[in-house]
Amino acid sequence: MAGTRTTRAVVLERPNVPVRVEELRLEGPLAGEVLVRMLASGVCHSDLHHANGDWGDPGPLVLGHEGAGVVEEVGPRVDGLRAGQLVALSWYYPCGKCGACAEDAPWRCTGTRSLQHRLPDGRTPLRRPEGTEILPLLAIGTFAEFAVVPAQAAISMPPGTPVEVAALIGCGVTTGVMAALRTAQVRPGSSVVVIGLGGVGLSAVMGAAVAGAGAIVAVDRVDEKLARAREFGATDVVASTDDREATLAAIREAAGGGAHFAFEAIGLPATLELAIDALRHGGTAVAVGIPPFGARASFDVGVLVDRSATIVGSNYGWSNPALDFPRLAELYLEGKLPIDRLIEERIGLDGVGDALDALARGEGLRRVVVFEDHP
Numbered sequence: 001m002a003g004t005r006t007t008r009a010v011v012l013e014r015p016n017v018p019v020r021v022e023e024l025r026l027e028g029p030l031a032g033e034v035l036v037r038m039l040a041s042g043v044c045h046s047d048l049h050h051a052n053g054d055w056g057d058p059g060p061l062v063l064g065h066e067g068a069g070v071v072e073e074v075g076p077r078v079d080g081l082r083a084g085q086l087v088a089l090s091w092y093y094p095c096g097k098c099g100a101c102a103e104d105a106p107w108r109c110t111g112t113r114s115l116q117h118r119l120p121d122g123r124t125p126l127r128r129p130e131g132t133e134i135l136p137l138l139a140i141g142t143f144a145e146f147a148v149v150p151a152q153a154a155i156s157m158p159p160g161t162p163v164e165v166a167a168l169i170g171c172g173v174t175t176g177v178m179a180a181l182r183t184a185q186v187r188p189g190s191s192v193v194v195i196g197l198g199g200v201g202l203s204a205v206m207g208a209a210v211a212g213a214g215a216i217v218a219v220d221r222v223d224e225k226l227a228r229a230r231e232f233g234a235t236d237v238v239a240s241t242d243d244r245e246a247t248l249a250a251i252r253e254a255a256g257g258g259a260h261f262a263f264e265a266i267g268l269p270a271t272l273e274l275a276i277d278a279l280r281h282g283g284t285a286v287a288v289g290i291p292p293f294g295a296r297a298s299f300d301v302g303v304l305v306d307r308s309a310t311i312v313g314s315n316y317g318w319s320n321p322a323l324d325f326p327r328l329a330e331l332y333l334e335g336k337l338p339i340d341r342l343i344e345e346r347i348g349l350d351g352v353g354d355a356l357d358a359l360a361r362g363e364g365l366r367r368v369v370v371f372e373d374h375p
């Protein structure tokens with residue numbers, strides 16, 4: 001019989017009102033689900049998109065989608081997970097039944113209910129004490145002491161992985177690193193441009209460095225980010241300004257006349273257009289950042305044809321979390337991905353509101369919620 005417990009959690013009642021820590025009821029795990037005691041959860045720009053209303057108003061949400069914890073209890077009909085295991089949570093759990101899932105391409109899954117913030121059976125495990133339903137963001141809602149998640153969202157991590165590193169692998173690191181390694185397939189000697197140096201963009205820089213890129217040109221409008229980018233493998237930095245032509249010229253020059261691969265890691269049409277214009281012949285622009293609903297961008301069609309260029313979207317870095325999360329952790333443990341350098345500050349659940357404000361101002365790298373009984 002599945003239990004009901006209480007958990008403290010960060011609730012967004014609706015966009016553009018401050019988040020609040022509340023005590024909620026949590027039901028489960030039912031069949032196919034696991035209960036996770038959260039250990040760490042990064043504050044990512046997608047949490048801010050929800051808080052800002054960029055992505056509509058799905059109803060009261062527990063925010064957080066970049067988390068790791070320990071399996072506390074396993075529901076019926078769950079294979080391969082047991083209590084005590086360290087897991088990182090995927091925010092796009094695969095349905096296991098659609099064509100994309102059959103092709104091992106879970107980032108294209110069409111049957112998941114994660115974008116509706118619901119478990120596979122359509123329910124939410126969270127309620128206020130008086131009974132109001134609360135949705136867990138992307139079906140995981142990691143700014144909470146406990147979460148009940150689909151078993152396929154809980155990915156077992158190698159022993160020795162620091163919990164904050166496991167958490168960051170849950171979103172920003174995988175999105176950025178795998179955009180470089182899988183979507184773009186950056187090659188040794190490639191010339192790479194990364195626009196936007198938050199957790200996602202710096203992870204794309206790390207991924208390009210692991211792939212052996214030649215030039216890695218890091219672009220941001222905040223000087224502090226440019227200085228930090230070199231620690232992750234950037235060879236050149238360009239401060240982007242309102243003077244688009246000057247910014248573009250500086251990027252193209254630093255990239256040796258144009259980029260083989262240009263990554264947009266902000267989610268703005270203007271910077272995607274900049275990435276496309278930064279390409280050399282045969283180059284590929286990779287759209288990684290997710291814009292507000294309905295955003296459209298444009299490009300010079302003649303130039304695109306003339307350069308035989310490619311524009312490609314990369315959701316979650318085209319990752320297969322079950323395989324790629326542990327591989328990224330191994331790369332960290334081998335000293336090849338400095339994921340821990342992304343951590344700006346450790347905070348409590350009470351600090352999430354301020355962390356979202358700092359993210360909106362472009363200040364600092366990842367702030368990570370760590371929970372009190374952190375080992």
Ligand code: APR
Nearest residue numbers: 045046196197198199200220221222265266267289290362
């Ligand atoms: N020009 C250049 N840099 C910019 C601009 C701009 N117009 N606007 C913002 N930036 C920079 C910020 O200074 C910051 O360094 O982009 C970076 C964005 O970083 P974060 O806010 O930390 O975002 P992150 O969590 O990395 O996510 C980036 O990926 O997954 C998506 O939803 C996510 O769309 C978001 C994107």
Ligand code: ZN
Nearest residue numbers: 044046171172
């Ligand atoms: Zn994220």
Ligand code: ZN
Nearest residue numbers: 095098101109
């Ligand atoms: Zn599917």
